[in-house]
Amino acid sequence: MILLSILQRVGVLLTLCLPFNSFGQLSTMPSYDDILSRKTTAFQKVYYLQKFAEEYKKLVPESMFYQDLSAAYSNFGEVQKAKYFDLQSTGVKYKQRLIQHLAHLDPVQKPVDAKAEIIRQASARNLVIINEAHHLPQTRKLTIELLETMRSMGFEYLALEALKTDSLVNPADTNNLTYPEPVFGILLRTAVKLGYKLVSYEAKFTSENRDLDQAKTIWSKTFAKDPAAKVLVHCGYSHLSENMNSNIRWMASYMKELYSLDPLTIDQTFDAFTGIPEYRSFITKQQGSGESEAFMLVDSNGRFTNIVSPFDSSITHDLQVYFPIEFQNEQRDRWRKLGPEYKQVTIHYPAQQFSDNTYCAIYDAREEKNSIALDQFISPGDKTVHQSYLPPGDYRLEIRNLSNAVVKEVAFKVGKSNKIPKVQL
8 A cells, every 4th residue: 555655656757648649549558657657547547447357467466466456436426346456455464464353352332423422532632634445435524524523623734645735726736736636635625625735745756754754744734833733634544653663664653743733643444344244243233323424433441443454554543534434325425425415426338338448537517618527427328327416506517428528528516405417418
C-alpha cells in the first residue's frame, strides 16, 4: 500500500501523450508509466489493465498490478472488484495473520455508533486524524458526516493528504485531488461550503522523510500561526499511527514527538478485508441493526476493540471503525446515499445501444466541464437499469468512450419529492 501511494505520486508527475487510433483505443499496449500517468483516465486504466493483464504482470510485481487495478475500479463505485483485487495484492501471509488476530478477540462485543463516539472524544482534542483506504470510497463517507458537527465544535482546518493546493478557484476541479473520485469530490465540496480552511500537506516526491515532512507542513500551516487551532486531518492508511518506538515512523507519531500533541486517531481501513470469510463472519455477528452506519466495538471489559494490523503490528491508533456487511441492491451500494436529502435515481440504459467500452458520468449542471463527477459507472453491458443516489438539483449525464469523448449527453432533474426520478438514455 505504501508502494502504491509512491507510484501514484510518480504518476502525477508524468506528462506522457498517449497515441489513440480513431476508435479511441491505444494503437499499442501502453507502458506501465503511461497507465500511472494522469494523462490516462481512470476508465483507460481499468480497460488496459484488464486487457493486457498478463503482459503487465510480467513487467511489474503482481502486488503492484493488483493495487493499481483495485484503485482504478474504485473510481467507478466497483467496490467489490476493488476489494477483490486489493486482496490479491496482499498475499496469503497477511490473510493468515488477520485470522489469527480475530481468534484472540473477546467473543462478547457491543457495537456503538462511530460518529457519535468520535464527536464525544473529539470535544477534548485539538487534533483529530482519520484515515482512509484509497481504494474504498466508503472510507470517505464518515469524514463527510463529521464535517458539519466538527465545524460547529471549532474545528476550522481540514488537512487532506490528497489535496494538491490550499487555494481552490473551483472546489470541484479534477486537478485539486490526487484521487479525483466522486465521493472525495463531494467531501471537498462539503468542506468548502462549511467554511473550512483547507490544508495541503503531502511531501514532495524528493522528500527523504515523507511523514516527517507531512507533520512539519501541517504544523506550519495551522498550529504554528494559530496556537488555539482545531485541526481535522484526513490521511491514508498507516500515516495515523502514533507509535514513536516503531522502526517505521508515521506522520501522527511526529506530531506527538515534535509538537507535544495528543491526536485522536481513527482507523477505518479494515473494510478492505470483507472478502476474507473469517473477517466477514466476525463483522456480520457484531454489527448492529444499522445497514450502512459505521460502528465501533466495545468488549466485555468496556474497552474499544482494535484489531492488530496484519501488515504491521506496531501501528497504533485510538479507535477503529467497522462497516456493516451491506445488503447490496443490484446496482449500487446503499451507503452511497450520503445524506437524508439524497434520492435514488433510476437510469435506463438500453442494451447494445452503446459500445462496451463506455462509461457514464453524472455532473452538477451548474459546475464547469472539468469538475469531478458526482457519480460515475462503467456501462452496465447487458443490464438495462442502473441506480445512483443524488440530492435534489439539475444534472448532466455524459456517456464517454475510451478516448474520453462524449458520445451522448442527457440533462435531468432530481426533485424534492419521494418519487424516484427516471433517466432515459
